[in-house]
Amino acid sequence: MQLPGAWTQLRREILSEIKPTKGEQEELAAFLSRLRSGLVKALEEAGIDSEVEIHGSVARDTWLRGQRDIDAFIILKPEAVRSDLLRVNEVVKGYVGPGWIEAYAEHPYVKKIVEGFEVEFVPCFKAEEGKRIASAADRTPLHTGYILDHLSESQRDEVRLLKMFTKGIGVYGAEIKVGGFSGYLCELLVIAYGSFEELTWAAQDWREHEVIQLNKAVKPGKFNEPIIVIDPVDSNRNVASAVTETVLWTFVAAARAFVEKPERKFFVPVIRDVPDDLPKQLAERGVDVIFVHVPDRDPPVPDTLWGQLYKTEKAFGRALGERGFKVLRSATWSDEEKRHIFVYEIESMVLPPVVKKMGPPVSLLKDSKDFLNAYMGSQEVVSGPGIEGGRWWVEVKRKNALSRVDLKKTLVRDCEEHGVPKRLAAILRKHGSVMINDEIEAQLTGRFTFLLEGFLRGRPDWLG
Known part of the structure; x- marks a missing residue:
């Protein structure tokens, strides 16, 4: 597969802008050394038997220039219990000092900005491939191991290009806000297709429920998400489960446009001036x-x-639809x-004052009688009842024609009746x-x- 000639130079330019500088790499290495040694000491003093490891894109060397987020995992022995996770969090809070935030996934973890780096301290249990895990966080060390074993040094830049491409078209991030591509998913896609260019070429022909499986030796679970990428360390997990239908087809459409004409705008979004009018x-x-x-x-x-x-x-959308607004x-x-x-x-x-309602099939005797009894002679009827095809119909005055x-x-x-969550409903009413x-x-x-x-x-x- 050969992209247009202009891509060679553009690729070189993009990589020169997104690869971490030597200074960043040295700063990061020094910080991680201090972080790990200090955390190990604090855990040892608390009598917690654990290992401290750095994971995520920093550990896999697929991080981007300017990235300041670090995933520090405190790995407990398999025989540890869930209360030990909470003990780890308390030790971390004491170690980092004031300003920490306790966040929640399947269990609590601690976040804190340390020396300008956004660090997430995640306690988990040691896991082995193919064996049952206690929480999703336990998989992360296995993910790192798989990527380090299967992603070549040259492919790290392919991942960086893919990450910038997904950022540029607005589909990067597995968080609920985005419903897009995680960093781990980007890494697996590069491994599966070999390079960023080969991936964009192949993605042009993706179909609904496309299945991508790197480890052919295992039988995958059954999934029904828009795109399915089997986790090579857990065949019962779809790494792309967060990807929404809109995000998937945005990626496919953007890949088609990019292959036809590679341009900077796919990696660096256009900054538009907001019009005054x-x-x-x-x-x-x-x-x-x-x-x-x-x-x-x-x-x-x-x-x-x-x-x-x-x-x-969605709740407000339903409420508007139920009241006749399209x-x-x-x-x-x-x-x-x-x-x-x-x-x-x-x-x-402005809604029309009349609504057409379709009734039951004429073939249904009882339902037909009930329909006619309801509308014959009703003051709300504008026209009908009549028959269209095999069904009764009637036009009635709109009951819920609302003013502004x-x-x-x-x-x-x-709002709560419409389905708005209780917390937001309480704020809305006030x-x-x-x-x-x-x-x-x-x-x-x-x-x-x-x-x-x-x-x-x-x-x-x-x-x-």
């Missing part, structure tokens, strides 16, 4: 845009927060600190607000303006 664009768009604004002084950690936000986005698109934005905004583009705020004021009230007041079109002008601050500009444009940057 967003309120005017909203007012003159021809469709209506509804915004739900939620102030939030104490949001949970990002993964928990985004789970709540996406559930809320939702064309929706999006969610949050600064993850103090405010969230949900965006819904709908065909029109009523719509705003019902979305906020009945402080939430609904705005339509240019009423959002006062909230057009910060990064939200970039989200709205992209939403209105509707076309990804890499597509031109």
Whole structure:
């Protein structure tokens, strides 16, 4: 497979910009030495029998220039118990001092910025390949071992290119907010296809539920996600389980565009100026845009927060649909600190006063009688009942034709009934607000303006 000639020079330029410098490598090595020795000493003094290992992209040498996040794993003996994980966390808190944050996955772990590095201290149990593990964190050392054994030195740069490509098109990160490609997934894809270029070429022809399996000797579990990449150290796990349908096909479409014409924009997104006339664009768009604004002084950690936000986005979308509004698109934005905004583009705020309802098949005697009894003589009927094909129909006055004021009230007041998570529902009822079109002008601050500009444009940057 040969990409257009311009790619050779562009590839060289991109790698020169994303590979860690010698100074960064030396700084990192010195920091890791201090971190590991200090942590080992603290654990030994506490009487905790463990090993301290560094994992993630730093350990696999697939990290990018400017990356400052470190995964420090405290590995306990297999016979240790879950309460020992909590003991490790307490030792870590004492070691790093004030300013730590306790986060949660399957069990708690500690985060702290140390000497400018964002360090996650993750306790886990020692695991062996093919044997049952106690938590997902236990797999990470096995992942590192597999990558170090199977990823060649030259392929590390292929991983870096893939990471920058997925970052550039907005699909990097397995966290709930993104639903995209993890670093480990990028590493496995390079191993599977050999290089970044071969991967992008092959991805053009990916199909729904594409299966990629590196270890052919094991029988994989059954999965139904958009793309399936069998974990070579645990055949019952899909490494790509976080990848959403939208992310998968975004990657495929971007790969096709890249192979046809490799350009910098696939790796370094275009920085657009936000136009000053967003309120005017909203007012003159021809469709209506509804915004739900939620102030939030104490949001949970990002993964928990985004789970709540996406559930809320779907809940409001259903509520609008049930009231007759046709939702064309929706999006969610949050600064993850103090405010969230949900965006819904709908065909029109003005609903027709009449609704057509389809009844039962005429062939069903009892159901037909019940339908006719309900609507014959009803003051709500505008036309019918009649027969269309093999079914009864009737046109009735719309019961839930809401004014703008009523719509705003019902979305906020009945939010928990719509399916909004309890924590956000409580905030919405007290402080939430609904705005339509240019009423959002006062909230057009910060990064939200970039989200709205992209939403209105509707076309990804890499597509031109």
